[in-house]
Amino acid sequence: MKLTQEQLEKYSRMIFIDEHDYAMPSIIHAEFDNDIDSLLYVLEYVFKNKKKLGFCRCFPTIEDKFRISSLLRYRINYLHKRFSWTEENKKRFLHVNDMLISSCEKAWNEAVSTAVVLEERIKNNDSFLKDYEIEISFTVYPSFRDEDKENEDDLSYVAEYFAGKIDARQAISISHSAYEVCLDIDRPRDIDKKESYNKWFEIEELFKDEYISYLMYCLLDSRAWSYQDILGINSIWVDVEVIHQNYVDL
Numbered sequence: 001m002k003l004t005q006e007q008l009e010k011y012s013r014m015i016f017i018d019e020h021d022y023a024m025p026s027i028i029h030a031e032f033d034n035d036i037d038s039l040l041y042v043l044e045y046v047f048k049n050k051k052k053l054g055f056c057r058c059f060p061t062i063e064d065k066f067r068i069s070s071l072l073r074y075r076i077n078y079l080h081k082r083f084s085w086t087e088e089n090k091k092r093f094l095h096v097n098d099m100l101i102s103s104c105e106k107a108w109n110e111a112v113s114t115a116v117v118l119e120e121r122i123k124n125n126d127s128f129l130k131d132y133e134i135e136i137s138f139t140v141y142p143s144f145r146d147e148d149k150e151n152e153d154d155l156s157y158v159a160e161y162f163a164g165k166i167d168a169r170q171a172i173s174i175s176h177s178a179y180e181v182c183l184d185i186d187r188p189r190d191i192d193k194k195e196s197y198n199k200w201f202e203i204e205e206l207f208k209d210e211y212i213s214y215l216m217y218c219l220l221d222s223r224a225w226s227y228q229d230i231l232g233i234n235s236i237w238v239d240v241e242v243i244h245q246n247y248v249d250l
Helices: 006-016 023-031 038-048 062-080 087-123 146-164 177-184 216-220 226-230
Strands: 132-142 173-175 233-245
Touching: 006 038, 038 062, 062 226, 087 132, 087 173, 087 177, 087 216, 087 226, 087 233, 132 177, 173 177, 216 226, 226 233
Parallel strands: none
Antiparallel strands: 132 173, 132 233
16 A cells, blocks of 8 residues: 555654554554555655654664564564465475575675684784674565565665664674684584574474574564565675774883
């Protein structure tokens, strides 16, 4: 359902006026014709027009993020009630899961190969490099609506801004001070596959014989993505970020 300018302005303000988040669900039922994904369009409008709507430069604040998270959880609960695990859906879920594992493995190998080079430089008393930090982060982009490709990138960006980062940064990092530990103990869980993360969800029985990745667990546990969103993931971006550090003691 495509919202009018008047509706977008009305609902955008109402999200942040209603203290207890009662307004948005009732609006969805009354005016959206149960089109729960209209929430994403409202959030997109808020994001693009925050100055016009009178939000501060540091928007979203902690309170804003809490309210938006509540709305996204409402959206997920609504969509889950109308979702069924068909054979096609199971196959797609496992395919996304495999792609997350593959992305993790490639990123880890890239990070380790970089760390090996940096360790050698430090060992040889490099004139600049004294320390480094390598962090791996993952971002997924789901396809929200096939009939609305024009706004696909906008909706993906807004959803990613509010909720889309997979919370695995602390689990996947390498530093000079913990180089040996990182490679031996703190390897990404999806590299060793010692423990499947299907037991945390209603998918335990459904995928009891499959390895469900930690990254998939992070997506499900974020309370930001519905099953439909996860099945619709069409792009996984992995960033391997390296910080070279030099310091001088005076």
